[in-house]
Amino acid sequence: MNQMTEEGYVTEDGRTIGGKLMEMRNISLRFGGVKAITDISFDIREGEIRAIIGPNGAGKSSMLNVVSGFYVPQEGEVWFRGEKRPQMRPYEVARQGIARTFQNIALFEGMSVLDNVMTGRLTHMKTGLAAQALWKGKAEREEVENREFVEKIIDFLEIQAIRKTPVANLPYGMKKRVELARALAAEPRLLLLDEPMAGMNVEEKEDMSRFVLDVNDEFGTTIALIEHDMGVVMDLSDRVVVMDYGKKIGDGTPDEVRNNQAVIDAYLGVAHD
Amino acid sequence: MPEQVLWGMEVFLNGLMAGVLYALVALGFVLIYKASGIFNFSQGVMALFAALTLVGIMEGQVPFSHLINAALGTELHHFGWHVPAFLAILLTMAVMVLLAWAVNQFVFRHLVGQEPIILFMATIGLAYFLEGFGDIMWGADIKNLDVGLPQGINTTIDEVTYNIFGYGFFIDNLDLWATAIAALLVVVLTIYSQYSKQGRALRAVADDHQAALSVGISLKFIWILVWSIAGFVALVAGIMWGTKSGVQFSLSLIALKALPVLMLGGFTSIPGAIVGGLIIGVGEKMFEFIVGSMIGGATENWFAYVLALIFLVFRPQGLFGEKIIERV
Numbered sequence: 137m138n139q140m141t142e143e144g145y146v147t148e149d150g151r152t153i154g155g156k157l158m159e160m161r162n163i164s165l166r167f168g169g170v171k172a173i174t175d176i177s178f179d180i181r182e183g184e185i186r187a188i189i190g191p192n193g194a195g196k197s198s199m200l201n202v203v204s205g206f207y208v209p210q211e212g213e214v215w216f217r218g219e220k221r222p223q224m225r226p227y228e229v230a231r232q233g234i235a236r237t238f239q240n241i242a243l244f245e246g247m248s249v250l251d252n253v254m255t256g257r258l259t260h261m262k263t264g265l266a267a268q269a270l271w272k273g274k275a276e277r278e279e280v281e282n283r284e285f286v287e288k289i290i291d292f293l294e295i296q297a298i299r300k301t302p303v304a305n306l307p308y309g310m311k312k313r314v315e316l317a318r319a320l321a322a323e324p325r326l327l328l329l330d331e332p333m334a335g336m337n338v339e340e341k342e343d344m345s346r347f348v349l350d351v352n353d354e355f356g357t358t359i360a361l362i363e364h365d366m367g368v369v370m371d372l373s374d375r376v377v378v379m380d381y382g383k384k385i386g387d388g389t390p391d392e393v394r395n396n397q398a399v400i401d402a403y404l405g406v407a408h409d
Numbered sequence: 410m411p412e413q414v415l416w417g418m419e420v421f422l423n424g425l426m427a428g429v430l431y432a433l434v435a436l437g438f439v440l441i442y443k444a445s446g447i448f449n450f451s452q453g454v455m456a457l458f459a460a461l462t463l464v465g466i467m468e469g470q471v472p473f474s475h476l477i478n479a480a481l482g483t484e485l486h487h488f489g490w491h492v493p494a495f496l497a498i499l500l501t502m503a504v505m506v507l508l509a510w511a512v513n514q515f516v517f518r519h520l521v522g523q524e525p526i527i528l529f530m531a532t533i534g535l536a537y538f539l540e541g542f543g544d545i546m547w548g549a550d551i552k553n554l555d556v557g558l559p560q561g562i563n564t565t566i567d568e569v570t571y572n573i574f575g576y577g578f579f580i581d582n583l584d585l586w587a588t589a590i591a592a593l594l595v596v597v598l599t600i601y602s603q604y605s606k607q608g609r610a611l612r613a614v615a616d617d618h619q620a621a622l623s624v625g626i627s628l629k630f631i632w633i634l635v636w637s638i639a640g641f642v643a644l645v646a647g648i649m650w651g652t653k654s655g656v657q658f659s660l661s662l663i664a665l666k667a668l669p670v671l672m673l674g675g676f677t678s679i680p681g682a683i684v685g686g687l688i689i690g691v692g693e694k695m696f697e698f699i700v701g702s703m704i705g706g707a708t709e710n711w712f713a714y715v716l717a718l719i720f721l722v723f724r725p726q727g728l729f730g731e732k733i734i735e736r737v
Contacts, residue, residue, distance in 0.1 A: 204623065230625035242620035244613050255613045259625040261606045275605070322624065 144181060147374050148389070154182030156215070157358050158203065158326060163212035165198055172198040173209065174382045180326065185352055186360045187369045189393075190379035191402060196362045197239060199379065200330050203360065204236045205229035217325075231259050235324035237315045239331045239362075245304040249295060249314050250286070252303055256321025257282040286321050292354070293317045293347060309340035313347070320351060327351070329361040333368055341368060348372055366403075370394065378402070415576045420698045421691055426584030428690020429591045430649055434663055435670040435682035436595070437642040442676050444615045444635040447517070447528045451536035453664020455505075455640060458543045460647030460656045462504050464554050465547040467497040472546045494556040498644070505640030506633075513632045521628075540661060549658065554651035558586050587649045594645060595683060598638070607634060669717035675730020684728060689713045 139145065144154045158180040165173040173195045180186045188196045201207040202214070205226040214221045216232065224232075235256070244252050261278055290296055293313055298306060303314060312332060319327055332348065333341045345368055351357050363369045369376060370390040378386035378393055380402040386393045393399055437452040449455075465472060469488040477485055492500070516531055559582040571577035602608035613621045614631045622628065650660055666689070674685025693712040701708045720727065 206619070206622070225627075226619075226622035227625050227627045230623055236623050238619065238623070242617045242623065244616035244620060246616050247612060251609065251612075255609055255621075255624045255626075258606060258610055258613075279604075318624065 147184075151183070151374075153184045153374065156180070157182045157217060158360075159215040160199075160203070161213040161215065163199070163202055163209045163214070165195075165202060165207055165209045171382050173202070175212075176379070176382075176384045177212075178377045178384065178387055180358060180360050181375075183352070183356055183358055184374040185348070185372055186358075187373035187376045188360065188362050188379060189364075189366070189369050189376055193381075194379040195382040196379055197330055198382075200236070200328050200360070200362055203326075204234055204328055230322070233322070233325035234328065235319035235322040235326075236328035237312070237319050237330055237332060239334060241308075241311050241315055243303045243311055243315055243318070246302070248300050248302055249306070249317075250290070250299045252314055253286050253289060253317045253321050254282065256318040257286060259322055285323075289317050289320050292350070293320070309336050309343075312336070312340075312344065316344075316347065316351075320355075320357075323355075324357060327357050327359045329359065331362050331364060333363060333365055341365065345372055412576065415574055415578075417695070417698060419578045419580075420694050422578065422580060423584070424691035424694030425687055426581070426588060426690070427694065428687035429584070429588045430646070430653070430686075431663075431666050431670050431689055432683045432686025433587070433591050433594075433642065433646040433649060434667040435674065435686055436591075436598075436679065437639045437646065438667055438671055439674075439676065439679055439682045440598070440642065441635055441639045443679075444611055445517075445632060446525060446615075447532060448525070448676070449639065450529065450532040450664070451539055452639065452643060453667065454536040454539045454543075454661045455508075455643035456647040456650065456663070457656070457658065457660040458508075458539050458647075459501055459505060459640065459644040460554060460651035460660065461543045461547045461552075463497055463501045463556070463644070463648065464552045464651070464656050466500050467492050467494060467554075467556075468552075470547060475548065476545060498556065498648075501644055502641060505644055506637045509633050509636030509640050512636050513629065517632065518629070536661070540658065544658070551655045551657040554648065554656050556648060556652065558583055558648075558652055560652065583649070583653055590645060590649070591683075594642065595679065599679065607631075611635065666713060669713040671727070672717040673720050673727055675727025678727070678729035681727055681729030689716065692716055 142155060144152060146152050156179045159177075160179070161177050163173055163176050164171070176199065188199055190196050198207060202209050205224050205228065208223060216234075221229075221232075230236075244255065247255075260282060290299060293316060295310070295313055295317060298310060298314075303311060306314065316329070316332065319329075329348070333344050336344065348359060348361070349372065352359055361369075361373070363372075373390060375388060376386070376390055376393045377384060378396070378399045380398075385398040385402055386396040388396070434453060434456060437455070438449060441447055441449040441452070464470075469490040469492065471477065471485045471488060474485050477483060512535065516535065517528070520528055520531060561582055563580045563582045563585060566580045567577040602611055610621070610626045610631055611634065613624065613626055614628060618628065621631075646663075647656075647660070650663060654660075670682065670685040670689050672685075673688055674681025674683070693709045696712045697706065697708045
């Protein structure tokens with residue numbers, strides 16, 4: 137990695153990364169007496185692929201839930217696009233342009249793939265209740281425009297063949313892809329992926345990795361992801377935050393992190409003598 | 410054709426019409442249950458409350474007049490004006506939306522994430538509150554509701570059937586209207602929920618709260634919307650039942666008839682509510698007609714519940730409900 141500045145940096149593969157899109161400052165999160173996150177700070181830069189890794193129970197998902205507004209930290213500040221974010225509900229965060237997927241897939245099982253992806257466009261639909269009820273002019277035009285965008289996403293993620301299929305009937309790997317499609321349909325400024333490859337076979341993992349890279353490349357979307365598979369993380373991400381027991385133990389490029397003694401200890405275990 | 414068969418046909422048709430009214434109430438249950446997982450015990454009382462409010466507004470009744478008179482020693486009862494039916498219906502709808510907001514604000518907002526049984530208990534409380542509130546607001550006497558729907562025997566059907574069979578069928582105009590309005594209501598609600606932005610958001614919330622939040626849906630807005638729609642359905646049901654049998658507090662008991670309807674049709678299915686309503690309506694009328702006379706009548710009181718019980722044994726998810734498969 138070249139010199140890191142306020143304005144950004146250039147990655148090893150020559151992509152230019154911008155300034156801070158999101159910044160977490162001294163975040164602490166507790167559930168009763170349990171400390172899930174202790175005093176963690178890091179930033180996510182415009183256009184980069186940022187990974188959060190760590191052993192089970194390190195607090196990675198909690199961190200992602202803080203970013204997406206599902207958890208409210210007791211301490212710390214969240215900055216988004218240069219402004220301090222007031223306490224927000226998850227749907228308000230979503231409307232700000234932060235889309236996410238879930239570790240245990242949260243799709244609308246009763247709907248078709250197309251309808252699921254269309255829900256991702258809800259934040260872009262402006263027509264009021266009355267016009268919608270009467271289904272006139274503007275509402276119709278809006279539906280058609282949004283539909284066109286959604287079809288683009290569906291093509292992009294190669295799920296044309298299952299457009300009309302009820303989501304409940306899809307295999308696991310496909311559900312993960314539909315969930316990604318729904319998040320992408322929102323045209324997010326920041327895309328959060330909670331273990332996008334968990335439970336996948338090698339082939340599915342390769343597909344998903346390709347899509348993550350393509351999304352970043354094609355739409356310029358900033359992506360923050362949590363992943364267990366170290367190989368995948370090292371290949372995909374520009375910078376990595378490493379967490380263990382709710383604390384940050386490493387932050388840097390994959391190479392830097394790989395050689396960090398604290399990280400090696402956390403993953404391989406260390407003799408306590 | 411033998412007279413018995415003709416009578417049977419007439420009873421069958423009247424059963425269908427009665428079934429439509431059951432279906433209307435059941436529809437309100439299904440809508441809320443699908444969207445929020447709450448089994449709304451107060452749906453019947455909401456219909457009563459809507460009908461009371463409608464009559465009150467139409468006749469220019471002073472709300473809370475007993476309370477006001479008792480406190481201030483006045484003799485207020487009526488404003489002295491009459492509001493046209495159409496305007497009164499719009500105003501009543503506004504009251505139902507306000508009620509939807511209040512229900513969410515003061516009750517269900519505080520119960521997010523609670524067990525279904527807790528939510529169910531809350532709706533029982535709501536039912537009793539609303540019944541008392543309606544009483545304080547509008548008084549407990551039986552009122553006539555006339556929004557201009559035609560009532561009485563449909564002479565066309567009477568004549569046509571007389572010319573064909575030599576026996577005129579007695580079909581009430583009001584029942585015909587109720588059927589048409591119920592059909593329209595179902596079509597409108599289906600189109601709305603399938604093709605509009607809010608409809609899609611509504612189904613999304615019903616399916617998965619977290620996922621709905623993640624795509625920017627405000628649960629609060631959707632819940633108020635759902636309760637408003639339930640209020641609207643309650644208003645329609647209240648108008649029909651109120652016109653048919655007067656606005657009285659026993660109206661809330663029709664909600665109980667919606668229970669067997671739902672057990673038959675399934676708690677999550679709109680077509681189920683309709684078909685279930687029709688089966689119960691026809692079933693109880695035909696049963697009374699054929700078997701009733703042999704066992705001393707009054708079978709309409711229990712037939713629906715027994716039928717529902719039999720269904721519970723053989724098909725607990727109802728005709729159209731989703732099969733519940735629990736992983737062990």
